Amino acid sequence: MPPIASFDRGKLEDLLKQKFFYDQAFSIYGGVQGLYDYGPMGCAMKANLLAAWRQHFVLEDQLLEVDCSMLTPAPVLQASGHVERFTDFMVKDVETGECFRADHLVKANLEAKLKHKKTSEQEKEELQRLLLQLDNFGGDELNSLIRKYGMRSPATNNELSEPQQFNLMFATMIGPTGQCQGYLRPETAQGIFVNFQRLLQFNQGRIPFGAAQIGSAFRNEISPRSGLIRVREFAMAEIEYFVDPTDKQHPKFDRVKDVEMTIYSACSQMDGLPAKRMTIGEAVAQGIVANQTLGYFMARIHMFLVLIGVDPNRLRFRQHLSNEMAHYACDCWDAECQTSYGWIECVGCADRSCYDLTQHAKATGTRLVAEKRLPEPRLTKVCECIPNKQAIGKAFRADAKSITNRLAALTLTDAISVKEDLTTKGSTQLVIGDKEYKIDPCMVHIKEYETNVQVEEIVPNVIEPSFGIGRLLYTVFEHSFRVREGDEQRT
Structure with missing residues (x-):
């Protein structure tokens, strides 16, 4: 559907500014593109929307809410791929x-x-x-x-x-020396990923579970425009739902399987076909939506958007084409709302697979894994790298702790690779972040044995619903705006 030609956006924007729902920040100094302040009415609406979000998602699905730092050290965003690809x-x-x-x-x-x-x-x-x-x-x-x-x-x-x-990230320096480079976070998700171990422990080691966060994110947009649609500082509400990669069923999927929505699949887009109306149960059964957990959150997102005032006839879920997929996603659906600006993405629902946990584990040497109980014990080969702390401390001093942690946390495949390098080459190279260390045989002892295990380690996959609060507010403003016929001076 094309943008709504009859909608008078100017009247809506005049009303929003007149009643101080929001306005350009620092306007008495000429303002800055992409920065906005919410007034009393805008703050009240935003607070109501976030309260409804917490009720609908955090309480309903017993999500673990966190509030993480907006200042992010550079190594975190280097590992996540944002420094190179954002x-x-x-x-x-x-x-x-x-x-x-x-x-x-x-x-x-x-x-x-x-x-x-x-x-x-x-x-x-x-x-x-x-x-x-x-x-x-x-x-x-x-x-x-x-x-x-x-x-x-x-x-x-x-x-x-x-x-x-x-x-698109805002760079900054953390501390007075200028030696600790950082960024204002471009998304809230990384704070959840780096706290995965603590959250898993809080949940008594069980998956699936979800974590939620509401907070500000920052993107140094090249040419911000369209009011609240494309800005440089904005509120987000994100969920990271950790699941077993071999079992993406959802226990509450049956409750939402009959929710009907407009689905615009990648295949339909490539074939030039229109979006289709179907239930989320049909979409999952036909393989259009990859799994039940992704489908469950898409249905819950649809229900939430209708609850807060989005017109369901101007709401669709569009699947990303392969050429527009984010670097961390293997599948992604956007909840798009039709406005006078056209179709705008208000919520993203992505399957991030195990990308983020794997990247942070590689960068830090931390085992970001969960344990899954096996139906019966299994004989498993173990290869451990036991660090010689004295030799490593003498050789690397300040970096010794990160090296010993990395060696102790190596996977079976990596530990075998270290053993082969030490045997054939006399040393091995250990990469941590942007540094490389030469490890000699005297610095590590390789221990191999077999043992019966009752659990296996898995790297959870992540389903991520991500809500742009400003875009949702604007959509609700526009979908709710009315002008009395014959009395156009009043709204």
């Missing part, structure tokens, strides 16, 4: 220096050309193909399209620079 391509107006997000600019130009009356059917087919592939394009492809179609700055009509990558 980027967008940016182009600049060569005269004024004004910046634009390259893929958004290209998309707007291609869509405008697609709608133009003089565009031939053959050209339309090519434009539609490009739009479908746009999320998979790198800098060179985007630059080629900008030059091919003569795209210019939308503000001044000046020429544009070549696209360059721009990291």
Whole structure:
């Protein structure tokens, strides 16, 4: 469905500012793009929304709520992949220096050309193909399209620079020395992942379980616009639900299996087919939604959005295409709401597999695993690396503790690899973060044996519903806004 042409967005925005639901931050100083302050009415609505969220999710599913630091040391986000991959391509107006997000600019130009009356059917087919592939394009492809179609700055009509990558995180220094680099968190999720051991212990070692967090996140958007839709500081509410990777059934799925929703699968998008109405039970049974746990949270998200005032006729769940999947996800569905800006993503529901726990375990040498009881004891080969703390301390001093912890936490495969290196090469290389250490035979003793085990270690998979609070508030504002016919001066 196209954006709603008859909706008067200007009247809504005037009302929201007049009644101080929200307004641009620091406005008496000219304001800053992408920063907003909530007034008394906006704060009340936001508080009500978050109270409903806690009731609907945290209490219903007995989630463990945490409140983690917004300042995040650089190694955490290096391990999670955000330092390397949390980027967008940016182009600049060569005269004024004004910046634009390259893929958004290209998309707007291609869509405008697609709608133009003089565009031939053959050209339309090519434009539609490009739009479908746009999320998979790198800098060179985007630059080629900008030059091919003569795209210019939308503000001044000046020429544009070549696209360059721009990291969206706000960098900062922690402490007065400037030696501890950090970032304002781009998502709340990492605070939950690094506390996984404590949360598992709190839950008495049992999975599945979920953790929840409400808090602010920060993204240094290249060209924030559309009010609360694309901002640089925003409230999030996230759930990380840890499950056995071999068993993603959900005990309460039967309660939601008959919830009907609009499903827009990746296959339908690629084939040019419209979204379909179906129950979540049908979607899981047909393999459109991968598993019951993912389906359970999609249904609960749908129920919550309708509860807070989102129009169910303007709500759909769209599956990410493979070329737009986040670096940490193996499947992802967005709850999208139709507004005057078009379809906007308000909630993401991703299967992050075991990506984050695996990455943090590699970076720190910490065993981020859960134990699963076996139906009967199993004879298992064990290979342990027992550190010689004295030799390691003498050789590496300040780094000795992290080295001994890493050696003690090696998996069976890694421990065997260390043994082979020590036997054939006389030493092995141990990588921790961005440092590499040479380990000699005198620093570690390899112990191999077989034992009967009654539990096995697993790295849990994670299902993550992630809510953008500002986008939900704006959607509720727009879906609830009415103008009395014949009395347009009142709302």
